Amino acid sequence: MIDYLVAISLIVGIYAIFSIGLNLEWGFTGLINFGHVGFLAIGAYTTVLMNLSGWPLWISMITGVVLAGFFGLLIGIPTLRLREDYLAIVTIGFSEIVRLFLLNEEWLTRGPMGLFGYERPFESIVPFDYNYFLFILIFGSLLVIYLLVEKLVHSPWGRVLKSIREDEDVPAALGKDVFRYKLQALMIGSAIAGLAGAFLAFNIQYINPRNFIPMETFYAWIIVVLGGSARNKGTIIGAILVQSFYSGSRYLQDFIPLASHQMAALRVIIIGLLLVLLMMYKPQGLLGKKEELTLGQ
Amino acid sequence: MGQDILKVQDVKKHFGGVMAVDGASFTIEEQTIRGLIGANGAGKTTLFNLITGYYKLDSGEIFFKDERVDQLPTFKKARKGMVRTFQLTKALSRMTVLDNMLLGPKMQSGERIRNIFIRPKKVAAEEAKAVEKAVEILDFFDLTHMKDDYAGALSGGQKRLLEMARALMTDPKMLLLDEPFAGVNPTLARKLVGRIKELKERGMTFLIIEHDMPLITEVSDTLSFMNQGKIILEGAPEDVKRDPRVLDAYLGGG
Amino acid sequence: MLQLIVNGIVVGSIIALAAIGLTMVYGVLNFANFSHADFLALGAYIAFVLNTVLGINILLSFFIAIAISGALGVLLDFLIWKPMRKKNADLVSLIIISIGLALIVRNGIIFIWGGSTRNFDLPVQKGIEMLGVTVTHNQFIGIGTAILFMVLVHYFLKRTKMGKAMRAISDDINLARVSGIDVDKVIMWMWFLGIGLAGAAGVLYGLETTIRPNMGWFLILPMFAAVILGGIGNPYGAMVGGMVIGLSQELSMLILPSEYKMGVSLAIMILVLLVKPEGLFKGTKA
Numbered sequence: 001m002i003d004y005l006v007a008i009s010l011i012v013g014i015y016a017i018f019s020i021g022l023n024l025e026w027g028f029t030g031l032i033n034f035g036h037v038g039f040l041a042i043g044a045y046t047t048v049l050m051n052l053s054g055w056p057l058w059i060s061m062i063t064g065v066v067l068a069g070f071f072g073l074l075i076g077i078p079t080l081r082l083r084e085d086y087l088a089i090v091t092i093g094f095s096e097i098v099r100l101f102l103l104n105e106e107w108l109t110r111g112p113m114g115l116f117g118y119e120r121p122f123e124s125i126v127p128f129d130y131n132y133f134l135f136i137l138i139f140g141s142l143l144v145i146y147l148l149v150e151k152l153v154h155s156p157w158g159r160v161l162k163s164i165r166e167d168e169d170v171p172a173a174l175g176k177d178v179f180r181y182k183l184q185a186l187m188i189g190s191a192i193a194g195l196a197g198a199f200l201a202f203n204i205q206y207i208n209p210r211n212f213i214p215m216e217t218f219y220a221w222i223i224v225v226l227g228g229s230a231r232n233k234g235t236i237i238g239a240i241l242v243q244s245f246y247s248g249s250r251y252l253q254d255f256i257p258l259a260s261h262q263m264a265a266l267r268v269i270i271i272g273l274l275l276v277l278l279m280m281y282k283p284q285g286l287l288g289k290k291e292e293l294t295l296g297q
Numbered sequence: 298m299g300q301d302i303l304k305v306q307d308v309k310k311h312f313g314g315v316m317a318v319d320g321a322s323f324t325i326e327e328q329t330i331r332g333l334i335g336a337n338g339a340g341k342t343t344l345f346n347l348i349t350g351y352y353k354l355d356s357g358e359i360f361f362k363d364e365r366v367d368q369l370p371t372f373k374k375a376r377k378g379m380v381r382t383f384q385l386t387k388a389l390s391r392m393t394v395l396d397n398m399l400l401g402p403k404m405q406s407g408e409r410i411r412n413i414f415i416r417p418k419k420v421a422a423e424e425a426k427a428v429e430k431a432v433e434i435l436d437f438f439d440l441t442h443m444k445d446d447y448a449g450a451l452s453g454g455q456k457r458l459l460e461m462a463r464a465l466m467t468d469p470k471m472l473l474l475d476e477p478f479a480g481v482n483p484t485l486a487r488k489l490v491g492r493i494k495e496l497k498e499r500g501m502t503f504l505i506i507e508h509d510m511p512l513i514t515e516v517s518d519t520l521s522f523m524n525q526g527k528i529i530l531e532g533a534p535e536d537v538k539r540d541p542r543v544l545d546a547y548l549g550g551g
Numbered sequence: 552m553l554q555l556i557v558n559g560i561v562v563g564s565i566i567a568l569a570a571i572g573l574t575m576v577y578g579v580l581n582f583a584n585f586s587h588a589d590f591l592a593l594g595a596y597i598a599f600v601l602n603t604v605l606g607i608n609i610l611l612s613f614f615i616a617i618a619i620s621g622a623l624g625v626l627l628d629f630l631i632w633k634p635m636r637k638k639n640a641d642l643v644s645l646i647i648i649s650i651g652l653a654l655i656v657r658n659g660i661i662f663i664w665g666g667s668t669r670n671f672d673l674p675v676q677k678g679i680e681m682l683g684v685t686v687t688h689n690q691f692i693g694i695g696t697a698i699l700f701m702v703l704v705h706y707f708l709k710r711t712k713m714g715k716a717m718r719a720i721s722d723d724i725n726l727a728r729v730s731g732i733d734v735d736k737v738i739m740w741m742w743f744l745g746i747g748l749a750g751a752a753g754v755l756y757g758l759e760t761t762i763r764p765n766m767g768w769f770l771i772l773p774m775f776a777a778v779i780l781g782g783i784g785n786p787y788g789a790m791v792g793g794m795v796i797g798l799s800q801e802l803s804m805l806i807l808p809s810e811y812k813m814g815v816s817l818a819i820m821i822l823v824l825l826v827k828p829e830g831l832f833k834g835t836k837a
Contacts, residue, residue, distance in 0.1 A: 032643060082824055085583040088646055089775045090824070093817035096772070104810045156399070156407030156424065163400050166389040173349070173383075174467055175375035175403050184410065218650060225647070261666055265658040272654030279644045279651070280635065
């Protein structure tokens with residue numbers, strides 16, 4: 001039972017890190033990033049590919065994170081000056097292109113067959129169940145990231161981000177280079193997603209393009225919205241809730257007369273419904289403050 | 298005869314088929330208060346938007362302190378000291394009044410990520426000073442008691458004041474105010490007029506759009522009257538407001 | 552290469568048809584409806600059920616599917632979009648809601664019909680060969696129907712009262728309201744038309760290829776690209792945009808592997824957004 005819980009917590013931890021990255025972009029800065037999973041993929045695949053080519057794991061991981069952040073920069077430069085809805089459209093395109101690339105460039109990524117056989121941190125040294133070590137690693141990282149992001153967000157820098165989210169004309173009129181802040185937020189959020197990608201690779205030990213479909217981005221979205229955008233604590237709780245829902249429904253599946261593909265579809269339907277209902281009636285999520293996040297002005 | 302702080306030359310802007318600003322020109326001297334009046338639709342706010350870079354010019358030139366600025370983005374102009382408020386108030390509702398104010402000061406070290414981690418003491422010190430300054434300015438506008446409330450909770454007039462207070466936090470050389478007195482109670486309006494004149498004495502220049510004739514006449518050194526996208530008349534407030542063209546615009550069709 | 556052009560015209564006309572509804576909603580209600588593509592798929596599935604399960608002939612199924620799709624569009628306006636308008640919801644909320652809706656529709660389809668591909672109950676017809684190019688029977692029908700519908704839409708917008716009201720709202724919603732147009736009613740009809748056309752495009756797409764739950768998702772990017780290229784809010788722009796995108800995607804196969812077709816739409820879209828964000832033709836707002 002404990003083993004089961006630990007295994008589930010690993011997924012929670014990874015999604016929490018992934019979603020905190022998104023929260024920085026969307027919750028605090030107001031950027032509609034629908035391509036977040038693309039950076040997850042870049043982090044995962046870079047880490048794995050480099051390691052399989054012989055690079056030490058830590059270097060591979062760091063490169064993965066940095067590369068993810070770098071792609072955030074690349075995507076941001078042409079798109080962050082655009083209207084927010086254009087950003088949404090383009091970022092979905094970006095993550096799909098990444099996935100298609102991973103799927104088709106078999107010479108590099110082995111396409112749909114995926115990659116496995118890569119190292120995991122300290123795997124040979126850990127004397128106990130490796131999952132417990134991963135637990136410490138992932139939640140330790142989550143704590144560090146949480147603290148770092150919280151510090152950033154409650155600083156003057158974070159204040160500018162929030163003002164951009166509210167109405168970017170104001171910080172511009174006061175002399176702030178809005179584009180630069182947006183870019184920084186996107187880069188950091190993407191790098192965080194890259195880190196989550198590396199952890200994902202370590203956890204499941206076998207990655208292939210199907211791990212990086214757009215649905216993953218929207219899981220992050222429901223987690224962020226559920227927990228109350230711009231509340232990192234809420235994001236973590238959101239991750240716990242969504243995963244509980246997921247695992248809980250898996251458990252119930254034995255009692256419900258539905259085929260497994262139907263259960264999977266039903267799960268997503270419920271998530272979609274939740275998204276719609278939340279945005280319509282409780283956009284501040286579970287933990288958000290009502291004044292801070294109500295519709296319109 | 299002071300230096301010219303703002304020079305607008307033959308500025309044009311069209312929307313669709315309409316010339317919103319049709320060759321507007323004027324010059325403002327340093328340390329003066331200029332009122333910009335005209336009927337609704339005359340192009341005043343559009344002119345503001347052009348000067349501050351919110352809209353792009355079709356043609357014409359704008360100089361700020363003898364430097365050509367019309368091609369610069371808004372934030373760069375703001376950094377040079379040209380700051381504006383908006384006609385439709387943009388008080389950031391979902392941030393506190395104090396946070397709104399703290400957004401103001403330029404070049405805060407805490408706004409660079411690097412400094413947050415390697416110079417925390419400096420960031421904290423600047424923040425404390427900014428809070429002091431913010432409270433002082435809020436005091437004048439009678440907003441101190443609301444400093445920790447969300448700006449969305451303020452009344453319309455209070456939001457206007459907040460916008461101006463926030464702009465003052467940037468230490469501007471020139472403030473462009475778009476209808477700063479709208480919705481502000483007469484006592485506070487009087488006080489505002491006094492404060493604006495005081496700031497002028499301390500070196501600030503003002504360009505103010507306002508519809509309330511008595512107020513704008515009282516606060517301005519010179520009035521510019523705008524009609525159909527052009528500056529048609531300029532002069533001492535008492536003279537301008539009696540000009541038949543101005544009377545026509547305000548009392549006639551307009 | 553000629554074959555690619557033919558294929559391009561087929562895909563292009565389908566994208567064009569679907570993009571009309573998308574651009575109108577975008578122009579009038581000011582948000583990017585990410586669920587639009589899934590109503591394309593839904594339309595195909597509805598026709599599929601009518602055709603194979605109820606045994607109705609394909610033509611009738613086609614029209615019924617359009618009607619049902621349109622009705623769904625109206626229902627959703629009533630349940631979701633109109634209440635959000637009343638609340639003055641911001642752009643972002645609407646986009647996220649549309650994502651939620653997309654997830655519901657797509658997975659609803661999987662829930663009911665499963666993930667495998669389906670096909671309409673049609674006799675297999677031989678294609679026509681000319682100039683070294685094969686045009687299948689279904690492709691002909693696809694192009695012909697799409698073009699027919701586009702002409703009908705044109706007639707509707709230019710000649711009928713409702714169509715003109717729609718254009719008025721597209722241009723300036725406040726002015727239209729002030730001139731006495733019942734804006735809510737016109738918006739309702741706009742949804743009917745928009746989603747109905749999406750459904751129609753879906754059936755045609757299903758005819759041309761196969762029916763599967765993801766079929767809409769393949770086209771969402773090209774559709775947005777068409778809308779942006781043509782100028783948001785401009786139905787004619789969307790039609791032209793759709794054709795251009797369809798042709799570009801197919802012709803790109805001359806130099807790119809076919810899997811990257813979607814990348815072509817994305818590239819065109821980014822190019823347009825960087826160079827001329829208002830699109831080629833006059834849209835509503837930039």
